[in-house]
Structure formats: C-alpha cells, structure tokens
Amino acid sequence: MGCGTSTTATKDKKSEKALKAALVIQNWYRGYSARLKTRQRYALTIFQSIEYADEQGQLQLSNFFSFMLENYAHVHEKDPELVNRFFGSSTQDSKDRQDYLGLIDVPDSYCGPRLQFPLTFTDIDVLIEAFKQQQILHAYYVLEVLFETRKVLKQMPNFTHTKTSPSKEITICGDLHGKLDDLFLIFYKNGLPSVSNPYVFNGDFVDRGRNSMEVLMILLVSFLVYPNDLHLNRGNHEDFMMNMRYGFTKEILHKYKLHGKKILQILEDVYTWLPIGTIIDNEILVIHGGISESTDLNLLHRIERNKMKSVLMSPIPIDGDRATEKKNKAGKAIAAWGMKTDGPFSEQLTKHEWEQVINILWSDPRGKRGCYPNTSRGGGCYFGPDITSKILNKYQLKMLVRSHECKPEGYEICHDGKVITVFSASNYYEEGSNRGAYIRMSSGTTPRFFQYQITKATCLRPLYQRVNAIESSAIRMLKERMISRKTDLIRAFQLQDRNKSGKLSMGQWAFSMENVLGLNLPWRSLSSHLVATDKDGNTDYMSSFQDIHIQKPVKEVQSTLIETVYRYRSDLQIIFNVIDSDHSGLISMEEFRSMWKLFKSHYSVRIDDSQFDELAERMDSNKDGSIDFNEFLKAFYVVHKFDKLSKSDTKLA
C-alpha cells in the first residue's frame, strides 16, 4: 500500500499513526474500565456475603428462642403472651375488627390521605400522590387495609393461577424492600396496575428501605382494588421475625407511636395469608426464592399456609426419640403456663411441610449440579440446573421466575434459560450498587426486560466515582465485621504465627480471615484495603486493628465484653423486642440479667457475669430498675479513626 504521490504517503502515514494512537487509548481504557467493574463486583460480593451471614445469624436466633422457651420458665409466668408468639395462637382471628377500629379516631386536623371503602382506583392515586409528598397514612386506614386484605387473602388458594394473552401481558417485579422511588418509577414507566395491566410482586416488599409501610400500603390497596390482576407472593421478609431485625418493625413503631403495636399484630397474621406463589399460563412458576430436589407442588397446594407464622420458627418435632424428649420438656413448660398441650402443636405445620415452604422462600440457583444446603444464608438450599429440569418437567412447567438475590443488572438468566432472577430494588446496598429490573411477558413470546436505576442527582456521577463510593462503603462494613471478631481473629493469627513474628504469609492470613469470619470473599484481592503488607508479600496482621475500634460506653468494662455485645447487637435487639411485648422500649434489670445468662450459655460466650452486671448498672442511668435497650445498644458503635464522621452508620439491617 505504498503507491501514489508523496502526499498520499504522508497522509497514509499520518492516519496509520492516528489508528495506532486510537488503539492504544482504547486498549488502555478497556483495561481500566474492566478493573473498575471488578472493584464494583468485589464490593457487591462483600455486601452480599455479609447480608447472607446475617441471615444465617437470624436462623441461629430462632434456635435460641426454642432453647429459651425450654429453659426459661419463669419469665413466662409473667408473660404468657410470649408463648403465644412462638407457638402461634389463633386468638388473632377472634379479635373483632371493631375492637381495633372502633377505638381509633381520625381527627379533622389530619391532612394525610383518606381512603374510601370499598376501595377504587382513585384511592391508589390518592395514596401515591400523598406518599410523593411524604405524608403518612393514618393508622386507622392502615388497619382497615390490613383487615380487609386478610379477609380477601383468606379466600385465595396457596398458588394463584393466572393467564396471559398476546394483548394482555403480565409484569413481574422482584424485591422492593421499602424502596418507594423504585415502585414509583416502575408505575411511571410501566403504568399503574389495572385489569389490562396485571402485575406479580414476588415478595420482599418490606425491610431495609425507609418506606416499607408506604410500599406495602400501595401494593395492598392495589390488590384490594384489583384482586384478580395484582398478585402478591410471600417473600422471606414477609415475616415478623425478619422485620424485627431488618428494620420494618422499627419503622412502624417510629411512624405509628400510638397504634404501632396493633398494626404489628395484625400484620403478622396478614403475612401468613399471602400466597406462596403464582403460576402463569400453567407454564411459568413465580416464587420468591427457589426450589429443592424434593419440592412437591401438590403438597404445597394443599398445606394450610397460614400456619407458617415465621419461617424462622421451626416446628418442634413430634416424632422421633430425641424429639419426644424435647416435646415433653416443652410440653411441661407449656402446661406450667396453663395452656393445653395438644393445642399448640396442631397450630403448626409438620416438619416436612415447613421445610417445603422454607425451600420455596430461601433457596438460590447455582451452576453446580445437585441440591445442597444453602450455607451462606443458613436456610433453603442451592439448586443446580439438573434440579430445575427435574422439577419443571415433573410439573410440566417451562420456566421458573424468582427473586431473592440482588443482581448488578437487576436480572439474571441461568440454568440454560429456565431460571430468571428479577430484582427490583435499584441501589440496594449503596447508591450505584446495582440496577433494578422488571419483566413483561405473555404466553408464546420471549420475556422482555426493563432496567432502571434511581439516582438522586440529575445526572449520574462518572463510573469511577460511583465505584469508589461503593467500594469504601463495603470495605468499611467489612472492617466493622473484623473488629467485632477481633479476639477470635487474633487468636487464629497467633496460632499460625509460630515464631511470634507478628507476620503471616498472605495465604495464612486469608485462611484465618475466611475461617473466623465465615465469609467467602476474594481475600487476597481485598488485602490491600484491610491489612499492611511488607515488600516480601507478608502481612502484618495486627495492622488491621489500628485505625478502628469500638467505642466503650463504660471505661472500666473489658474489651471482650464490648466486642461480644457489639457483635451480637442485632440479635440482642431482637431478643429484647420479643421480651418487651408491650413495645415500651424498656425491660427490667432482672429480665435483662436472666436473658443474658441464657444467651451466654446458648451462644457459648465466655464473659464474666460480674462484668455484665457492672455494664447493666451503668446503663440504667436513672436507677429505676429498667433499661432502655435501644439506648443500651446504641452506645456500642464503631469508631473509624480516619473518618470525618466519628460515628459509623451502623444500620442494623
């Protein structure tokens, strides 16, 4: 290519140079962009592992409650309601609607939204407009909606069957988790629900986001207006115990100081009446979590779903030797509390039924074939493509649509196109962490995906800034985890550090981190953020703890106690909430002490009792014999030395 005049030759040379230059820049940029995206992925993995580890902690908690009930008789002499909470009583039904509503007045001065029963589409608009202006729906209407919803849901079967047609597509949305802006965006882009615009909301409407109540109200009102076109599936967060840990209970008690308790009571029941899933055109199964190799849809169609009070309260087994012993112990305890022994057990599902529901609400698909216990979350299982094929074929289904897992793009297809995950809460972990998505489909056509991402600013910040933000947030969370396990970590490090050099190889360090924290993360890649390394690549393991410590609410108390309370603060919060059945925020010193003793023995925590007493005395600042446990727990927070904010944003969720 060198013929022609010299001008052409120069031109050629020039453009060849430009081509090469462009190639260099493109090549560099793609490498840089890939590294940015990988950092984003790491951050998401951190968030996700910690979230799942928390869920596992939640399941441990349910074991603790069983343990507590078997061993802690005297609290319940004073509080028989506590027993009802665990064994489920049907006294809720006998509570007359008027008992609640008759006593509540909506004052004339109330300028929030007012609903008119029977509800119509106007009420949906009224609510949306009101919530856009951050108004709060009066407790009276909340309760009316909940009562009405329960009444309608009771008539519905465990699985909703619905049909689509080419002219009537259905929209499937995943987890919303109280993110009201995402719901508004979906309705804006996709239209409000109506007879010609049906929706399936696949669980996890609440917890974590700030507007769980508003999201729930919009969904329930829409359901009441269009009960045959707006379908709701139960998610693992439609559960009063999950709400206690992940924020919805707190939100309700905060927004509804007077009537919050009533709302919580009826809500607990409404959850149990939510359908387990939706089946579209007899082909597509829509459920919140997933399946297991033993999933029996026929059984699931038959069970009494409302007996599943909380997915975290496993039924006390009524067959088997060890089980009988447990039953007798518990039975004695129950008898002591003046309840009939056969009563509570008929209020439960059998163990097998209970497991079937857990699997539906908690399982995750994975690439590996087979079915394995879901060790990250502690409940449900991991199911492979072979399981999907087997179950879909067994019931002549074509596809499984599920939610439950946050995906960077808002949706993900796996198992050879047979499983779709759809997640509708954008920016779930952090601003910029992920997109949200919804699906539109009708029989015979391929599903269409719509993605979005809520952003507070008018234009999106550049990618590197967003990634920096998520990354620092994730690392921060991880560091807080580390500090809450400081003693165990140091012990593990020292075990490997034979010559007491204060150093470990990268491999040794990573091994201990993974073992103690129980988080499956790419430790070597993250090490630069977490620990100092020398030029030989060895880690100085104590360096991780230098720039961060837990604030000591009381100087004289030992670090190990502080660390333990900090580590279990979410669990303690829930335990307190359960004991504090009148939701006063206070428990007596005596209750506090006995509960702590039990907690200690069940969780095998080695703390001197006198230390704890000392702490408790201090926390009862006005010396009236009761402790405000929210204040108590708030006092334990992590200080990041080099942060501008000295108090970390320790969301309990």
Place this chain on the structure above:
Amino acid sequence: MMPYSLKGSRSRPQREIGTIIRSLGCCPSEGELHDLIAEVEEEEPTGYIRYEKFLPVMTEVLLERRYRPIPEDILLRAFEVLDPAKRGFLSKEELIKYMTEEGEPFSQEEMEEMLSAAIDPESNTIHYKDYIAMMVIDEN
C-alpha cells in the same frame, strides 16, 4: 476465588471473560481477546466457559507476561498524536470521532462512560494530561 460465576451466568460470556482477563492486569486488544476466547470456548459454543479450561490458558498468559498494560507515557503520547496542534486538549467531537471510528471502535456505552469522567463540561473538551493523571491516582 473470583466473584464471577463462570458457569452460572449466561449473559455475554465474551464481555465477562474480557473483564476478568483485564482485571488480572492484562491488556489484550479486542482482536487478541477474541482469539483467546476461541481458545477456551467449548467445541459447541454453549455460551459458557469452563473454569478448568480457562485456568491453564490464563496461567500461561500471565507467566508469559503477554498483553502487558500500557505505560503512562505511551498513553500520553497517543493522545498527543491525536492533538497535532499541541493544544493540550481534544474536543469532544474529535475524541468521539477517533474512538468510535478508528482502531477497535468503542460502543456507545463505552464512549459515554469515558466521556462522563474525562470531559470538562464547560468547555466540552478533554484535557488529556489531567485525565491521565486522575486515572492513575485512582488506580493506585
């Protein structure tokens, strides 16, 4: 040890593999990437890449130090080639033209992404020296 599920996800394996390889510090061109993928793909393209096949190929790439990243000074010179008048910047239109028409063209998404970080919104120009300096700091 990677946060990617190589076997689980079906979406755009070429892109995912490219991201992984690049995040390991290699900088293959798109053409080189294409060849590399051909090496690790299944005989019948299923859209999946097997980890067992990927690992030895990738290890070799790393050991041979193939596809070394671009040093900062070369990158600067590349920009200077595109800016023969030595103004110290490129206009938005010029950058777009080069990146989307020459070499291995950017997709629209890639172009928008680069612009969002690189561009000075008031003058609609890219001061490449500052841009490179900023990116280098960010990486370290």
